[in-house]
Amino acid sequence: MGDIENIDNLLALEALLQVTFHNRSLLLRAITHHSCCSETALRDSYDTLEFLGDAIISAHVVEYIYRSFPNASEGDMTALKSEVVSRRVFALIGQQLGLFPFIRVDIANLRTFNERSRDSLCADVLEALVGAIHIDQGAEVARDFVARAILPMVEQVSVQADTNPKGRLQKIILQRTGSLPRYRVLEQSGRNNDRIFLVGVYDQETLLGLGKASSIKEAGRLAAREALETLQKQRGKASIIDVGDESQPQL
Structure with a gap:
């Protein structure tokens, strides 16, 4: 992907996320699978941003559940949290946001690629983007993004009574x-x-x-x-x- 194409892609992604990055190289890293940079994956792939984003999302989801369901037991809260932060739900959110076309992945370097792979990549990148937003924009902007993109799923999962x-x-x-x-x-x-x-x-x-x-x-x-x-x-x-x-x- 050329530099101009990179910029256009990142600008379109920023519009989708409703977040303008100070450091777009961080945004680029958040959508880059390690198959594209096997020799420099630690620095250039989304793996560590994904780790950070997962922790941030979990904290916001737990707080939201605690405030929204004051009469729920610890077990009920745990079950609801586990479902909301599951790979299945993150993949669904990522697909609904339309993240997949922005993900940089070298499919030829993957052992297999199917619908599960697509879902997994969307889940990974959703977490990585939250981590990148937190680092680039600060905690409040990351909180706003999580509230906008992820927390509505808490109510949906709860209404469906599908937690455990x-x-x-x-x-x-x-x-x-x-x-x-x-x-x-x-x-x-x-x-x-x-x-x-x-x-x-x-x-x-x-x-x-x-x-x-x-x-x-x-x-x-x-x-x-x-x-x-x-x-x-x-x-x-x-x-x-x-x-x-x-x-x-x-x-």
Whole structure:
């Protein structure tokens, strides 16, 4: 990428971020994957900025959760924080912001490149950009960016009640049957570097939910979420039946 193209790219990124950098070389570093500078990666890639940004985002998310959910338990806050600062959510935010076209990566130097790679790069660069903004602009500008780009996701995740579906399902199954839900890998497809797993979650031998994802952990989480939705529907139907029974005349 030439110098003029670099400048145009960085100006467009600044407009997207609503932040004008004093030191644009820092911004360039925040979007540069180490595959582009293997010999000088420590100085020229985003790795250490990503480390800094991750810590800054986590601190702001924790403070926001603490202030916004004063009646939540420590466990609830921890679960919500873990979901908001997950790679999955950061990747989603990065994609929604439109970061990928700005990322400097040498795909030829990567062992594989697929949709997971794209998501991972977006998550990395989001964190690195927060670190770069903090260094270049100061704590308040970084806080404003996090508040604008990331903190709205706290409310969204909370409303979806998707913070820890496996933990919530475990509590429900323990209360119902005294046993733990069991997760089974039912299918595997794709090549070694691009696997898709189908996972089922069971209450004893009863299938409660299915999840499909590129990792067993994520497939299990999706299966637990589907199981919770199934159990919620069952409870709703049971409530309707109970009300109907009570409305019948007593003999």
